[in-house]
Amino acid sequence: MPGVRPVFYVSDGTGITAETIGHSLLTQFTQTRFVTERYSFVDSVERAAEIAPKIRAAAEEYGVRAVVINSCVDSVVSSALAESGALMLDVFAPFIEPLERELGEARERRIGQAHGLVNFETYHRRINAMNFALTHDDGAATDYAGADVILVAVSRAGKTPTCVYLALHYGIRAANYPLTEEDLEHDRLPPRLRPWRNKLFGLTIDPVRLQQIRQERRPNSRYAQFDTCKREVAAAEMMFRGEGIPTLSTTHTSIEEIASKVLTTLGIHREMF
């Protein structure tokens, strides 16, 4: 029976940085079960003083010290949180001093900067990429001249979430093209994809898994039969191989990982939002 440990993500902004690094740290500890809570926009001592007793109460409830993963830039706020008695992990503290020394400048303690500031130009790029992903989803529009990437796969292999993720987080204009039964009768790329060979990335998936996903969507349809899934996946994989299209299996791959591999493989460099 693993121990249970309460963990609090506390931030003066959205808390995304604290939760991202916290989640990465906690996944490295497999013997403990973590119950997590998030407090965002904790930007005053008063707010911190409201939260500290809640953290203390959780520690009492579980009978163990709580862990606070904290990204508040104001040390007075952090001190008020520390009144809870929790193990305080400040996600910025260890890196600030070496960076200040290396860069020869002092950091500016502005609150919630990372995910709070809006630069209109990058906002536009992001929103336009999102609109592109939605209008070019599932082969709806096939004017691919403006696309950075075109994901190609059979239905339900993970194209849409990957395209949306690429748009939201990298400002990438990602279209996706569903291989139809007709497309799969030929070994060659569908004609409308041929001019864009260097933008293509194929997704594939274990037919057993595909069958589960399709079954949930359209129970007991021919579409969801295992034989259909197996035949479609085999035909798509043969097409990708024959045409030299880079391919990734999404069966055990998260959306983040698929997106990251698409960018690495196609040699696209964009900063993350």
Next chain:
Amino acid sequence: MPGVRPVFYVSDGTGITAETIGHSLLTQFTQTRFVTERYSFVDSVERAAEIAPKIRAAAEEYGVRAVVINSCVDSVVSSALAESGALMLDVFAPFIEPLERELGEARERRIGQAHGLVNFETYHRRINAMNFALTHDDGAATDYAGADVILVAVSRAGKTPTCVYLALHYGIRAANYPLTEEDLEHDRLPPRLRPWRNKLFGLTIDPVRLQQIRQERRPNSRYAQFDTCKREVAAAEMMFRGEGIPTLSTTHTSIEEIASKVLTTLGIHREMF
């Protein structure tokens, strides 16, 4: 003229954790201009040894030491990267020892766990939330019984990206409803929204900004005229106030921050993906 500093995000997985914390750190240094590059899936000494000379070359090009923000869990890989002579910032190292001591267990050094593992149940929740967001985008479907959140706003105020973000990162079933001119002729909520009052969240926006966004989308239309924008925004704000709908201006707010405030305001707690 600010100094330019090359920064490398290096990871044995997607690099999302390294880039997220790195971005948060770098925004605190405003006197330096950073040029960044990402190396994902660096999971062997051989791969690290290929990259180290590129880091060294960038340092020579810019005439300053490079910074490496590193989330590789294998210290042999990190050592190979350190051959580059860069300032090495290991995003996990400072927190592992205090966590091991507190939890009474040693971490497991598995590679790329945070954004690599796929749990089918959470994957399903995420994908289903995404499908929900897309089918309930822009008032397309209005069966709101299954919605966790319904964002309400005039056209182009930021509803769609926020819904997609909520779906992707929190598995939230977020619908959005565009206030039409007809809706805005009345001070009261449109009838189809009234049963779902506790799921509603209003977005508003500076009419000047809205005009810019609409102008880009449909140049010189009535829809994009400043008067139209001003009138629609004022009517929407009056409706939100009169009906007691919580509201946020998206003018200077990032997608992450809007999403985070929606969750905080409506009291929805979900772990991030």
